[in-house]
Amino acid sequence: MESAEARHLRFRLLPAVVRCACLRLAFGVMASFVVTAQLAIAAPSAQTVPASGVPPRSLNQLSEAQTLEEHNKSLAAARLRALAAPTVENQRALGQEYAKAGVLDAALDHFDAALRLDPRDVPSLDGSARIWREWGYADLALPQAYKAVNQAPESPVVHNTLGTLLLKLGEFDAARTQFEQARALAPTAAYPVNNLCYLELRRENSADAVRLCREAATMDPRSHTVRNNLAVALAVSGDIEGAVTAFETGRSPAIAAYNQGLVLAADGQLDRTRAAFGLAREADPAFLPALIRLKQLAVGKAER
Numbered sequence: 597m598e599s600a601e602a603r604h605l606r607f608r609l610l611p612a613v614v615r616c617a618c619l620r621l622a623f624g625v626m627a628s629f630v631v632t633a634q635l636a637i638a639a640p641s642a643q644t645v646p647a648s649g650v651p652p653r654s655l656n657q658l659s660e661a662q663t664l665e666e667h668n669k670s671l672a673a674a675r676l677r678a679l680a681a682p683t684v685e686n687q688r689a690l691g692q693e694y695a696k697a698g699v700l701d702a703a704l705d706h707f708d709a710a711l712r713l714d715p716r717d718v719p720s721l722d723g724s725a726r727i728w729r730e731w732g733y734a735d736l737a738l739p740q741a742y743k744a745v746n747q748a749p750e751s752p753v754v755h756n757t758l759g760t761l762l763l764k765l766g767e768f769d770a771a772r773t774q775f776e777q778a779r780a781l782a783p784t785a786a787y788p789v790n791n792l793c794y795l796e797l798r799r800e801n802s803a804d805a806v807r808l809c810r811e812a813a814t815m816d817p818r819s820h821t822v823r824n825n826l827a828v829a830l831a832v833s834g835d836i837e838g839a840v841t842a843f844e845t846g847r848s849p850a851i852a853a854y855n856q857g858l859v860l861a862a863d864g865q866l867d868r869t870r871a872a873f874g875l876a877r878e879a880d881p882a883f884l885p886a887l888i889r890l891k892q893l894a895v896g897k898a899e900r
Contacts, residue, residue: 634821635760635794668697678706684713688720700727718748722757729757734764745774752782756791763795771795786816793825802833813842827855836863850880857889869893 665672671693678686691706704727710720721744728737741761744754759774772795778788793808809826816822827842839859843852857872870893876886 634824635763635791664697664699668693671697682709684710684717684720687713688717688723691720691723695723695727700730703727716743716747718744718751718754721747722754725757725761729761729764734761737761738765750781752778752785752788755781756788759788759791763791763798768795768799784815786812786819786822789815790819790822790825793829797825797829797832800832802829805829806833806835824855827859831859831862836860836865848880850876850883850886853879854883854886854889857886861889866893 665675671690674686674690674693678690680686687706687710691703691710694700694703694706704724707720707724707727710717711724714720721740725737725740725744728734728740738758738761741754741758744751745758748754755774755778759771759778762768762771762774772792775788775791775795779785779792782788789808789812793805793812796802796805796808806826806829809822809829812819812822813826823842827839830836830842831839836859840856843855843859853872853876857869857876860866860872861869870890873886873889873893876883877890880886
């Protein structure tokens with residue numbers, strides 16, 4: 597039976613976690629934590645899906661652009677090529693370099709420039725669609741994504757992009773069709789399988805989510821996104837120990853330990869929760885979320 601201390605502190609630590617007897621982590625509330633299910637983005641695009649809503653960078657001043665180029669030689673070289681010869685290829689390449697740097701407004705400008713020269717340019721259509729998605733306008737990205745699929749029906753990348761947009765719009769069946777198409781076209785790639793796992797998490801189908809995430813993790817065991825989603829799926833299914841183990845392979849020891857602490861807190865294992873948050877602080881003393889959780893634990897213990 598869960599102690600009064602565990603019940604009290606669990607509610608303080610995880611106010612957004614589903615409060616049910618089994619204490620399983622529901623996908624819909626995971627976005628408030630570092631541990632969050634993520635879509636996988638297909639290569640060769642440079643875009644990634646952030647775990648939280650981080651505003652896009654913007655180049656509003658020439659000095660900012662010059663500073664960026666000083667530290668990013670590939671971007672500087674791409675800009676020089678585009679200035680010397682503003683072809684479709686050079687405009688697109690510059691857009692991709694700005695996208696890699698996270699300067700999405702500049703990236704969109706150059707994708708648009710490439711599309712003015714060739715409205716059928718698939719990488720620019722795909723890149724543009726992804727930027728609108730990152731800004732939270734999946735509906736505005738659909739025209740470019742559909743055009744890309746029509747122009748390159750054999751490209752798994754563009755099917756994957758369209759699938760992510762449909763998923764964000766809640767069109768689960770249509771998104772599944774696109775992810776399955778991407779999977780058929782790239783049978784050894786982990787990203788469409790991971791996205792199918794993500795889709796099942798959205799549908800709260802934990803059994804299928806775990807199966808698909810395990811498959812994706814086998815295909816790409818080094819992927820942080822895949823391992824993170826596997827941990828979330830295991831936590832949702834009630835396999836706390838499996839989720840804790842999955843987080844151990846995270847790219848950041850501090851975030852991995854912190855996520856372990858969240859999962860353990862949801863299960864009411866307070867001693868292990870304190871230890872996990874403590875490990876997160878040791879790994880990165882500047883990682884404030886772990887400090888905040890440790891203080892909540894201390895306050896809760898003092899209030900008993």
